[in-house]
Structure formats: structure tokens, C-alpha cells
Amino acid sequence: MTLVLMSGLGVRWALAQAVGDSNTPPAISRPIVTAPLTETATYTAYLPFISHGEVTLTEFRALWVTRFDWTFFGRPVTTTDLDAIVDNAASAHFNALLFQIRGTGDAFYSSTLEPWASRLSGQTTKTLGVDPGWDPLAYMITRAHASGLQLHAYLNVYPTWLCDSIGPTKTTVLHPFWQWTYQSDIFAWREWQNGNPPLPMNLIPAAQGGRCSTDGYLWASPASPIVQSHIVSVAVDLATRYDLDGLHLDLVRYSSSNYSSDPATMQAFTDALAISPTLVFTTWRPQFQRDQVSGLVARIYSATTAIKPELLLSAAVWPNYSDGYHGFFQASKDWLAGGYMDANMPMLYTSDILNDLPKWITRTQGFIDDAQGRWIIPGISGAYTETTPLFDRIAAARSLGAPGVAIFSYSALNASHYWDDLANGPFAVPAIVPKPGWKP
DSSP: OOEEEEOSSSOEEEEOSOSOOTTSOSSOOOEEEEEESSSSOEEEEEOOEEETTEEEEEOEEEEEEOHHHHOBTTBOOOHHHHHHHHHHHHHTTOOEEEEEEESSSOBSSOOSSSOBOGGGGTOSSTTTTOOOSSOHHHHHHHHHHHTTOEEEEEEESSEEEESOSSOOOOOSSOOHHHHHHHHSSTTTTBOEESSSSOEEOOSSBGGGTOOBOTTSEEEBOTTOHHHHHHHHHHHHHHHHHSOOSEEEEESOSOSOTTBOOOHHHHHHHHHHHHHOTTOOHHHHHHHHHHHHHHHHHHHHHHHHHHHOTTOEEEEEEOSSHHHHHHHSOOOHHHHHHTTOOSEEEEOOOSTTTTTOHHHHHHHHHHHHHTOTTSEEOOEEESOOSSHHHHHHHHHHHHHTTOSEEEEEOHHHHHHHTOHHHHHHTTTOSOEEOOOOTTOO
16 A cells, blocks of 8 residues: 655645555554655654555544534424434544534433433524433434444533523423522522622623623533532433443633632632631632632543543643633643543634644644643644645644544534545545553
8 A cells, every 4th residue: 555645735645556465564554755744844644554455544533513513593403414414424534523412501412410402402592401302412322333433422511501691491400500509609600700899600791791701601610519510410421321432521611711709719719818828819719720620620530431431531622722721721731641631632723823834733732742641632623615724734633643633513524515525635544543542
């Protein structure tokens, strides 16, 4: 088998001939060519493992499938919608789907902890708690596995409702908005804006003069014990009842640097001040908040891997580590170093690097350098109007030694019909998901 690299505007993969050389040594992986990728980077292509004339390439090829990719306003979702997603992903030789099943404290699967998501019925909010009559997650697991794809349940962690000025209806299975309100002082679980006095995040959108997050979500406070326990319970329930290959966490951070002065945080500071009277709140708070997020990640990892040791825990993390660390209190590199996260997937498709390949490479390298033996799966935009920048980033990730890539998202790729391009280009050789060395 010969793998050819073409120069020009971007790196291209091509299969020059089929596998079948009986003189090919078994089970080898060796660099065969290095070609310029940019002025400052080089790309090394590796032959896949070859044994008895069969190709066995190991590479994690993930596709984000958000709830907006598979549900629709105005009509219920159907099994046909999910079939199309699986068929397209399999045809392009993806091998893992990050399938969103929790958005704002709602469930896109059968749950006794949270109400059925309204979007399953084709509505934004008013059909919250309405049983669609089938379980999309159970169906998707069976369908994906039958097509050779892993299925990772993807959940938003801290967003709890929308900035809609109304709040969720009261359903048979109470939404967390109401569960947490009844379990504590009113508003105690929400993020609270920094200030004197601090004020709770409300349901009024910021654009209308309210304090609800500019991203459109009402966020729960990561420092609240009832929030932490509930989210761990959701993760454990998923790991226990479904044949999942992994759990994927998103929005596992604070909403911004303007939060949070919630009661739980203020009480923790009061307790710390009693021990160290010279503490300054604004100096103390950032690390405390990082510890709340990291502590939740560690609890999820411990609880879910105790149930299913082979389960892969991954997270979509802020693409600029320093900004994530200081502005959103997300110490994602610590998760890998501490051994309580298997794979970080930095969302490397923000505007500052979207069309800047050298900067994309530098940012990716920074994450890989601090991976501590765990996985960095760089996130790549699928919304390019041509395949060159997409393919160049896949090639760069391979050159940097990443175990795979994740593309955002299904709708973006589908809009451009890039399935055949991937299958005939960088994903021409089908691959299986590599086995993490630290897993049983």
C-alpha cells in the first residue's frame, strides 16, 4: 500500500493502490514521507497497521451531533432522522458519535431524574415532560453500534434553563429548576453576579436588561452541593442503564468571570476567612471556583468508571487554555494530569483561529504538550466552504501526534455534503477507535 501526499493549497490523501502485497511485513507503523504543511510546520504520514493483507488503522474520528442537529422546530424527531445521521457518518468513515442528550436540565432519553426535552416533540419549551413514545438514545446506540460506530452521550453540564423570562413548566418529573429551588433557599443554586450586593442570575435576557447569561442560558452554580450531586446522579444513571462507549461533557465551566458570588461560595469564603483572616475574596475565589468544576469532573469520572471501567470520559474544553483557566475557571489540563479525564477536545474553531492554520497548529500543540499521557482530540470546524482547511487540520493533527480529531458538527458537514470528500480523502482508510493504554 502506498500513501501519496499532494502539495498545493493543502495536503491531500490518496490511495495509490490497494492492499495486497504479500511481502508487506505484518503489524508495522512507520513514517513514509514528510511534506511541507506550512512555512513553520511539517506533516508526517504514517502507514496503517497491515496484517495478512488487511488494513487496521487506529484513529479516533468523532463527530459532534448537537441537539439542534437532530431535532426540529415544528415536528417531532423520527427514527429516520437518526438513521440518516448514522448512515452519513459511517459512509464518511467516522467511528464515534458525540450525541447530545441533555441541553438545559432536560432529557432526550428516558429518565427518572429530569423531564423529557420539549424539542423531541418539535417545540422549544411548551411540551416539556411529554413522552415522545420512544427512547432516541437507546435507538441511536443500537443503530450506531450496528454500523460500527461508538456512541458517546453528550451532555451540557451547568446550563439549567433558557433565558425566556418564564421558566420551565412543572412536570411529573420536576425540572432541576424546581427541584433545586425547593431543596434550598430561593435562588441559592443559581450563579450570582459579583457585586455589592451580589445579585442572582435571573431569567431576563441580558439584552433586555436582565442578568441571565449572554449565551442565552440560566446557569446553575458549580459550588452548590445539590447541583453537584444531581449532575453526578445523571452521569451515573446514563452509565448504568445504557450501553454507552463514553460520556462527553460540554459547558463544564462557569458562565463567565462575572460569576459567582452565590451563597455556597460566600459561605466557603467565610469559613476560609475564619482560618486565614487576611484572605481577599477576589484573590481567593478563582482557585475555589476551579476546584468546584474540577471536583465535579473527578466525581463523575470516579462514579462512572466504577460502574463501567472501559467508559471513556471526554470534555469539550475552551480553545484558549489561558482564557478558559482565568475567565471561565476551567482548569482542563489539571483533569488530565490528575487522571480523572480521558480525553480533552479543545474547541479549535473560534474566529481567531478559524482561518489561521499556523495559529491552529500552535494552539493544538500547546494542549498536546500538556496531555500527561492522556488524549487531546482537537476539534475542527466542519463549516468551511471548501475542504482544504478542513483536510489541512486533519493532516496537522496527525502530524502533531493526536490520536484523532472531532469535527463540529453534523449539520455543518451535511450542509456541504462532505461525506464523500472525507471518505475519498483523509478518511479513505477506515479506522477503529484506539484503546486507551490506561483503560482495562
